[in-house]
Amino acid sequence: MTNTLKSALLFLAFGATCTAAGAHVGTDLHSHGSFMAGLLHPLAGMDHLLAMVAVGVWSAVSARRAGPTLLWGPLAFANMLVLGALLGLRGVGAAVVEPMVAASVLVLGLLVLTRQGMHAAASVALVGGFAVFHGLAHGAELVTTGNAFAAVAGMFVATLALHLAGVALGWTLRAANVWATRATGAAVAASGAALLMQLA
Secondary structure (H helix, E strand, O other): OOHHHHHHHHHHHHHHHHHOOOOOOOOOOOOOOOHHHHHHHHHHOHHHHHHHHHHHHHHHHOOOOOOHHHHHHHHHHHHHHHHHHHHHHOOOOOOOHHHHHHHHHHHHHHHHHHOOOOOHHHHHHHHHHHHHHHHHHHHHHHOOOOOHHHHHHHHHHHHHHHHHHHHHHHHHHHOOOHHHHHHHHHHHHHHHHHHHHHHO
16 A cells, blocks of 8 residues: 555544544634634534545646646635635524535545546636635634634635645645545545534
């Protein structure tokens, strides 16, 4: 087993284990609305972490070649996440937020598994749409904080970092056996399915 496959499976085994504990755990944004809390929060919610890394992996494994197009999906997600968080701060939200967050993990996992590419506009719309729901979930948690905008800035930075980690992992998977990518996507999709089942 290659080091690439070992690293991917280790990360995903950790993700699958943590998924059982629930989507939003760890950093308490209700009482700590700061840049550092926002920076750490995406790392504490396994649904957010898996989705953000999967966006980067999918961007890399479905790309025809290296270049700026690798960043279109990650930039769309990060910016629309901020928009969603700002809307959430204003009380916008719906009962479908958590199911949509879980569905995003499932769909992104399936896209990694199939290495299915899309037209740039379609991929930006899909990823950006999912990101709005991730942002709404965060924004709803930030309503009672005193420094919500600093926390949103922290989440933006953490989100970009997770996307870039995903791009690096995905680009490494391109050079590995195709089943390494398929196993990665299947594990992410299974985590999304498990999250949806928890919400049922």
